[in-house]
Amino acid sequence: MLKIDHLSVNYGYITALTDISLEVKKGEIITLIGGNGAGKTTTMMSISNLVEKESGKIFFKDQDITNTAPDKIVKMGLAHVPEGRKIFPSLTVYENLQAGTLGNPKLTKGEINDLIVQCYDLFPRLKERSTQGGGSLSGGEQQMLAIARGLMMDPELIMLDEPSLGLAPIVVEEIFELILKIRDMGKTVLLIEQNASMALSIADRGYVLETGSITLSGKGKELLVNPEVMRAYLGA
Structure with a gap:
């Protein structure tokens, strides 16, 4: 690959x-x-x-x-999750995940919704905090969000x-x-x-x-x- x-x-x-x-x-x-x-x-x-x-x-x-x-x-x-997380602190968890889909313009609305569900299944803590600002998360939660955002483009x-x-x-x-x-x-x-x-x-x-x-x-x-x-x- x-x-x-x-x-x-x-x-x-x-x-x-x-x-x-x-x-x-x-x-x-x-x-x-x-x-x-x-x-x-x-x-x-x-x-x-x-x-x-x-x-x-x-x-x-x-x-x-x-x-x-x-x-x-x-x-x-090919998704790249850089060192240091680099999430958007002023955006909510949900908005950070949505931003990840910009890497794949071919995704339909239904596919994006499916990817959100998939990420919430993989990272239940992010689902609990979906309306919280990214900057308010703990270090571990921010790392989970960075990985989940990378997965949102379905690489x-x-x-x-x-x-x-x-x-x-x-x-x-x-x-x-x-x-x-x-x-x-x-x-x-x-x-x-x-x-x-x-x-x-x-x-x-x-x-x-x-x-x-x-x-x-x-x-x-x-x-x-x-x-x-x-x-x-x-x-x-």
């Missing part, structure tokens, strides 16, 4: 990504793990064409999207950048359970996470990024017990 082929990105004189290649197959949860500054967010922003690329190609559903406008990439069925692939960042452990568990449910709904998930243990425990496959290069890849559960990964990211 998604293929990155020898991608390099520079920020001025600073190298952010060096010749990385990875694949995401339909129905998979793929995770990118690595420390701060490893290049995880840059990878995701490159896919959405929000940063300039030095070299390499990106393909989505066998189409070259390397230089495709970000809004067109969204309309092709085939959803990219989640640090969904557990800054959340209490009990909320983190809830977020990861929701990611599994999203995959079970037929979505493909590309996940960036600093919580390597949780991410690898739910991922089909994972890639380890270090200073802009992929140093390891494999099945999630294999990386979870890899001595290098355990030493560097799992505190073992």
